[in-house]
Amino acid sequence: MNKFVPVMACLLLLAGCGTGPKGSMGFTLPDGDPNTGKLLFTAFQCSSCHTIKGVAQPEAPELKVALGGETSRIQTYGELVTSIVNPSHKLAKKYAEELVSVNGVSRMRNYNDVMTVSQLIDLVAFVQSSYKLEAYKPTDYEHYRFDIGH
Numbered sequence: 379m380n381k382f383v384p385v386m387a388c389l390l391l392l393a394g395c396g397t398g399p400k401g402s403m404g405f406t407l408p409d410g411d412p413n414t415g416k417l418l419f420t421a422f423q424c425s426s427c428h429t430i431k432g433v434a435q436p437e438a439p440e441l442k443v444a445l446g447g448e449t450s451r452i453q454t455y456g457e458l459v460t461s462i463v464n465p466s467h468k469l470a471k472k473y474a475e476e477l478v479s480v481n482g483v484s485r486m487r488n489y490n491d492v493m494t495v496s497q498l499i500d501l502v503a504f505v506q507s508s509y510k511l512e513a514y515k516p517t518d519y520e521h522y523r524f525d526i527g528h
């Protein structure tokens with residue numbers, strides 16, 4: 379047997395559980411509002427590159443990258459959030475590389491400096507509702523939501 383196989387297995391295991399200092403263990407976003415998320419999906423013009431159940435694409439879309447469904451690559455909640463916050467971390471597999479990226483960088487826009495955390499939470503709640511993802515347990519948030527701006 380190739381001696382790298384056990385090493386690879388460990389790495390995969392680590393990545394899967396996310397237990398390292400930079401792992402995803404313990405990461406959750408609070409429960410968002412999918413209806414607001416749906417409005418944001420159009421407001422941020424995600425629909426100019428993505429098809430998703432319930433949202434019409436504009437007339438001359440830039441791209442038609444499908445989101446949601448059972449066959450999509452996204453498997454976990456963490457992956458979904460990461461693909462929005464850092465689109466190039468893993469490029470969607472079922473499309474030709476030159477279609478979805480330029481020199482390995484995703485053609486998806488980076489929203490990190492224009493999207494609030496609350497908007498991200500709602501957007502993820504909407505996009506998540508069209509995927510079949512591993513369940514996650516949201517953190518309790520309502521208590522803090524109304525403290526902002528005092």
Ligand code: HEC
Binds near residue numbers: 419441
């Ligand atoms: C300029 C075009 C463009 C816009 C605008 C855009 N995206 Fe993307 N997006 C892409 C491309 C191309 C990919 C596939 C390459 C990749 O995985 O980054 C992608 C991938 C994704 C993925 C991962 C899909 C998968 O199966 O791996 C998610 C989730 C996603 N986008 C969500 C969004 C959301 C939410 C918005 C709006 C806030 C948005 N995108 C706006 C082009 C865009």
